[in-house]
Amino acid sequence: MREKLIEFRNVSFRYREEHPWVLKNCSFEIYEDESIAIIGHNGSGKSTIAKLINGLLFPQEGEILIAGKPVTEETIWDIRKDVGMVFQNPDNQFVGTTVQDDVAFGMENRGIPREEMIARIEESLTAVGMQDYHLTEPHRLSGGQKQRVAIAGVLAVSPKVLILDEATAMLDPKGRTEIMNTLNQVQEKNNLSLITITHDLHEVVQSDRVIVMNHGEIWDEATPREIFAKKHALREIGLDVPFVAILADELQEKGLALTKEPLNHEELLEELWTLHSTT
Template identity: 85%
Template sequence: MSRKLIEFRDVSFRYGEEQPWVLKNCSFEIYEGEWVAIIGHNGSGKSTIAKLINGLLFPQKGEILIDGQQVNEETIWDIRKEVGMVFQNPDNQFVGTTVQDDVAFGMENRGTPREEMVTRIEETLSAVGMEDYRFTEPHRLSGGQKQRVAIASVLAISPKVLILDEATAMLDPKGRTEIMRTVSNVQNKEALSLITITHDLQEVVQADRVIVMNNGEIWDRATPREIFSKKDSLREIGLDVPFVAILADELKEKGINLTKEPLNHEELLEDLWILHSQT
């Protein structure tokens, strides 16, 4: 197995001494090159985890290690070189007057040599399919295009970890699909550890593992297929079940015995075709 890149050790957090605990004794690991989806209803603690990883917040109890280094006020700037984050609203991340300027911003702050900056701008914009928009003003882009540029801006600093915190929440279904496809391609090429924070179960099918949060605690951790098999339990903690999983259950009730829990429509169709060919 790959080495541990992120480790939470009995981490607890609350936003004030009189406030309830948002996270309660959370422990988990994320490995190098792994894609982990963290899901849960609103207020379950998943976005707090993202902010703790990036050092925007610090735990009141427990400790967090990134690549073996504890996250604290002394190490925070080193940690942020390793962890890149894309938020829900890309407009909050734009600082440049053009797409190219925005991608260059993080590298300029780190003193990256100009020749290397030019190469990285080209590579990262190409990776997200935005190379033809280098000189476009960000406000002229669609929501999906803005998120692609935000991802490119983070990739340009060569992080080991990329966090998407509800990064598709403001997009339409087509835009969500395009962003997740882009992210999947980037992760494969860059060998990044990828963390996607979401409450949309449709987005987690490509992940290697899923961590399910409920009321500040880890409710479950498993593969997407194992998580989707627990439909009734997911509904009980306020999570919607993907349509393909509902359809699969309806088919089973009609006596059609599928061989596995389908993650998407393609798997369901393939299973139905195999069953049909055997009859």
């Protein structure tokens, strides 16, 4: 049985006392080696959750536990050893003059021996397909390459959980797909918990579970397939439904009885082929 890694217990948060609550009485659990997507429209509270997990913010009400430890000002530096975060704009995370310097930065802060650092730099850059860019200056990289290096820098310090806060928002569709595929491979190989914060339902397909936020509250929590089946309700709370889900809906309205909600084009084609073979 998998252990609880992150636990939110009735957490509420607002940025100032006179401001409205950004999160209202939120409770959920995330387990070791689990892939979770947290989705919602802008202002729904999803990015605030990421900052609370990483101790960049603290709740006014409720409690957050990481690996059984309450997140407080006293525990925050221990917590951050277990939690890595990749932001929307990778330029904000670069501190080194070369790719390898940047990946080394977090390890230097933790006092990791040089021999181990060299091995981890190679391993983490290889994991994200950037092993040929050790001495490249970060500003010479494309947006997707920069984001890969940012991910490598987090992987190098061996966190238990990796959070992506809208980390693919600045990339084109091809770049987004490549990053998400890379991350899923990395998560599987390194036994990480992966938390993807996004408003793009295309990015939730490979997650084990999806938490949908709406106006600071948990609107739903289910598997991607179960969430996709609620396409009309998702539109009502301001989320764009993937084209494949819209197409599947249209086909069913035309009388084609699909056996399951398709998550991608491949599954839809498989469903159509099965239907064609049996008619």
